[in-house]
Amino acid sequence: MSVYTASTTAPVNIATLKYWGKRDKTLNLPTNSSISVTLAQDDLRTLTSVATSKSFSEDQLWLNGKLESLESERTQHCLQDLRNLRAKLESGDSSLPPMSTWKLHIVSENNFPTAAGLASSAAGFAALVVAIAKLYQLPESASEISKIARKGSGSACRSVFGGYVAWEMGSEADGSDSKAVEVAPQSHWPEMKAAILVVSAAKKDTPSTSGMQHTVTTSDLFQQRIHNVVPQRFEEMKKSIQDRDFDLFAELTMRDSNSFHATCLDSYPPIFYMNDTSRQIVKLCHQINEFFNKTIVAYTFDAGPNAVLYYLQENETKLMAFIHQVFQRNSGWESKFSKQDLAAFDSYFANTVAPEMAFDLDQDMHQGVSRVILTQVGPGPQDTNECLIDEATGKPKN
Ligand SMILES: Nc1ncnc2c1ncn2[C@@H]1O[C@H](COP(=O)(O)OP(=O)(O)OP(=O)(O)O)[C@@H](O)[C@H]1O
Ligand SMILES: C[C@@](O)(CCOP(=O)(O)OP(=O)(O)O)CC(=O)O
Known part of the structure; x- marks a missing residue:
């Protein structure tokens, strides 16, 4: 059984200009633009590993050691968008394994309390989307990837960048211009x-x-x-x-x-x-x-x-x-x-x-x-060699 894996960490961000209000609930399109500072990952970070294999029978998510539902419409949107981009890649290169048709196993750990007002959903969705984009070897820019994270949780789009980040609300009905952009890197104002x-x-x-x-x-x-x-x-x-x-x-x-x-x-x-x-x-x-x-x-x-x-x-x-x-x-x-x-x-x-x-x-x-x-202030998502998935079984290590 060939199991392909990828892992990433992703940071929390805390807005200094708040996102509050949606003009489209399904696409998570906001009623105003927002700005945040990405925080260092020593204390607050999500580590997410993803795996895919022809042999997997269903999409599964283990969050902090427990199986969680992947059924929410938001998560489904993220997975679908990522699979569509992968399918586009596969259609242009027949040597690529057809991962877009295979199921995914996702294992994630937050090193801080989940759903406690510490922006776990922002780090969580950013990590999930960035890890799968890495597994699929997607060539899209961070701003493009941020649009997918946005569909998981609005504030998650800003966690795709480090430093000082803006989420431009955009005006298109399909959300194609509602994305995160870097205002300044961490190095611009590291103090x-x-x-x-x-x-x-x-x-x-x-x-x-x-x-x-x-x-x-x-x-x-x-x-x-x-x-x-x-x-x-x-x-x-x-x-x-x-x-x-x-x-x-x-x-x-x-x-x-x-x-x-x-x-x-x-x-x-x-x-x-x-x-x-x-x-x-x-x-x-x-x-x-x-x-x-x-x-x-x-x-x-x-x-x-x-x-x-x-x-x-x-x-x-x-x-x-x-x-x-x-x-x-x-x-x-x-x-x-x-x-x-x-x-x-x-x-x-x-x-x-x-x-x-x-x-x-x-x-x-x-x-x-x-x-x-x-x-x-800290950097954006980081590559890591730490993998939470056992490559032999495709299941969580512990
Ligand atoms: N590592 C993760 N991977 C995938 N989903 C996650 C992860 N961490 C959190 N989530 C999702 O985010 C939800 C928590 O989001 P919620 O907005 O309630 O809390 P919060 O983000 O911690 O707080 P706030 O948004 O007020 O800062 C979890 O129930 C889960 O669905
Ligand atoms: C007060 C906030 O933290 C609100 C964050 O809201 P979410 O991003 O958690 O909301 P959903 O898009 O519905 O998932 C302000 C901010 O982070 O900008």
Whole structure:
């Protein structure tokens, strides 16, 4: 039995200009363009291996060790598009094995909680599509491949690139111009770091897909957002990235998170993704920026209460003086910072911040946070020799 395999890793991305709303549910075509930062894969990544063989009897997916259904319309769309591209290739070269007619085995692992508001669907669908494109040896560009990932989950199209990424909404009814493009590579602005304050790792109440549909159909504010706010912000944010203008980038990011959550609140009945801890974190970030009289941190929240804080390496001590002070009891610090680093944050707080601080820190905020993930801007999907599939059997290794 000949079993062909391919593997890839894919990253999570966290939007700084949010995708919220679809103009076509089947094709995942958005009502506005969006922008994101791709995060490094040490802490948050999907590893997906795929295999195909004439002898396989059905398409199967094992996600985090468990068999999962591949029946969803979205996944079927991705598989069909990839098979069509492979069939085109085979029709031009009869020496190629007819993989487009064979079944697929897909084995995938996320190294972080799935469906917990940490963008697992983005990394998951990007990895699935990129791994199969690699198995099929498709010559299509990353932007072309991003259109297929988009059909799996809208935000997944942005995880096909590293660095700073835009998803151009496009205007064609068939989605042919709704694709991800690189705004700037990781190397353009490698100093961008991200601290994720995991507020709740539980499954969320309103999934993004239904939440955004509810907003589209019931919120008046939403119309203002997509027509009068986002188009200009999209251009400004791209420019702030090209110019490495953190001040502007941060303000636009915070404003856009607030605007997105305002449309959720304006939905009827309202949707609440942020909780009291999320709101305390927003307040803290504004206090930090005010303290330094400079924007050194930007917060953003997806469809859940977790906070993602973007900041530049050069301001790490200043920011972490506050963040470590408040969240030091949460896990996640030791794996990224040495004891000396942490001591430096504490002494900066004690010697420079505390004597000047005109407000009280809420010492209970850490109770609403389960852990801290310290990461940074990172590359797109990576080739890997690690394979989760046993080539002799075509089944998961463990
Ligand atoms: N590695 C993977 N391979 C294939 N599909 C995946 C993978 N990881 C997640 N998914 C799909 O994504 C779904 C989770 O998506 P969901 O949008 O609910 O959560 P999330 O992406 O973690 O959160 P959010 O979109 O709010 O950031 C899973 O139920 C599964 O169908
Ligand atoms: C708030 C968001 O994270 C929403 C992401 O929504 P999804 O991409 O998960 O939605 P579907 O296309 O229905 O799968 C904002 C963003 O990532 O841009």
